[in-house]
Amino acid sequence: MAQIGKRNLLTIVRSSTPGLYLDGGTHGEILLPGKFIPTGAVVGGKVEVFVYRDSEDRLVATTQQPLVQVGELAYLRVAGINPRVGVFLEWGLEKDLLLPMREMDGPVNPGDRVVVMVVLDDRTDRLIASARFNRRLDLKPPHYHEGEAVQLMVASKSPLGFNLVVNNAHRGLIYHTEIHGPLRVGDVVQGYIRAIRPDGKLDLALGQAGHRRIGEMADKVMAVLTAKGGRLPYHDNSLPEEIRDVFGMSKKAFKQAIGTLFRERQIIIDPDGITLVGPVDGEQGAAEK
Known part of the structure; x- marks a missing residue:
């Protein structure tokens, strides 16, 4: 069935003076006006078109490509x-x-x-x-993970930074301190999920910088964990001062790092701490023992 406001690959049903009629499924036949007929189009073949309603509420097709589709x-x-x-x-x-x-x-x-x-x-x-x-964005808790690559549309300025729309679906924010280059309303850029707040709102990072930062913090946690024999009594509820003393990072960065390592199945997180998955390097483990 043809989708209104989307690009569709539709079958040519018949030819007439106004143009070609396409199979729109439950929408019936949809006219592709003669001026939009591509070279080589024949009855029984398929053509890629955008479907919308004209000023008389009739469904029509065009081979012109709009800058945006429905939902974008x-x-x-x-x-x-x-x-x-x-x-x-x-x-x-x-x-x-x-x-x-x-x-x-x-x-x-x-x-x-x-x-x-x-x-x-x-x-x-x-x-x-x-x-x-x-009001049309998805208000359900998003299912992203920290460090995940996403597409961002810069929607508006905020006293804290910029409000962005993530993958045409969710709201997010990037702080001024995370912006290291020009950013303007209307820009479409790649970014990364920096943190997911308890209320479901998203903190974002631009380019590879945020992703690299999370990766560097994860590597640091792995290095300390390996050096200490593969097991440490630190977790989401540990005191920020303890995290900073042991890992040299903020508790927020620590949570992002262990979240990444857990998703990559490199560590196990339990109420009493974190444990390395797999064998610890023999010499490092022996040294700690």
């Missing part, structure tokens, strides 16, 4: 404004994308850019943009 965020330019309807955004198709007044997060002017999510409007079944997308 993008930083789009304002093409025009209708005070009674909303704002029209350029998104790579002939027909501009509507940002309705009720979905706006503040005033804009022609030529401005705005971060929006493309959604399927419950009222009209048409694709629209929403600048008030926070």
Whole structure:
């Protein structure tokens, strides 16, 4: 079945004067206008198209590729404004994308850019943009792990740093102290999960720096653990002062490090401490004994 607001690979059912009709499954036949027909397209073959509704609410297909699909965020330019309807955004198709007044997060002017999510409007079944997308993000506790690589969209500035959207689904924050280069609203960058808070919110790191930092801390824990015979009485509830004295890092960094090592199955974490998985180096283990 064809998905509205997505790129689809659809079968060509028949040819007519207006263009080609494609098999849209339960949506019925969908017209691909003649001006969008690719070279070599024949009845029975397949064609990759984007499906949306036109101004008359008919499903149509196009081989033009929009800058963003339904459920995704993008930083789009304002093409025009209708005070009674909303704002029209350029998104790579002939027909501009509507940002309705009720979905706006503040005033804009022609030529401005705005971060929006493309959604399927419950009222009209048409694709629209929403600048008030926070309410559309996934509020369930995320299933990421610390150090995991993710795609980030810079959504807005914050007194603490920048608010970002993780994988088009979850909210996150990167602190000013974690930013080591230019960062602007609308940027799409790769980052890493730095920490997962108890309330499910995400602290983030940009580029490889955050990932390397967690890796370095994990290596440090492994070195101390190996040198001490493969077993140490430190865990999530240990005092920060103890962690700093033994490992030379903050308790937060320690928790990130042992979380990474646990997921990589290099250590076992129990209520009384951490234990190395596998044999300890003979000489180091003997030395500690």
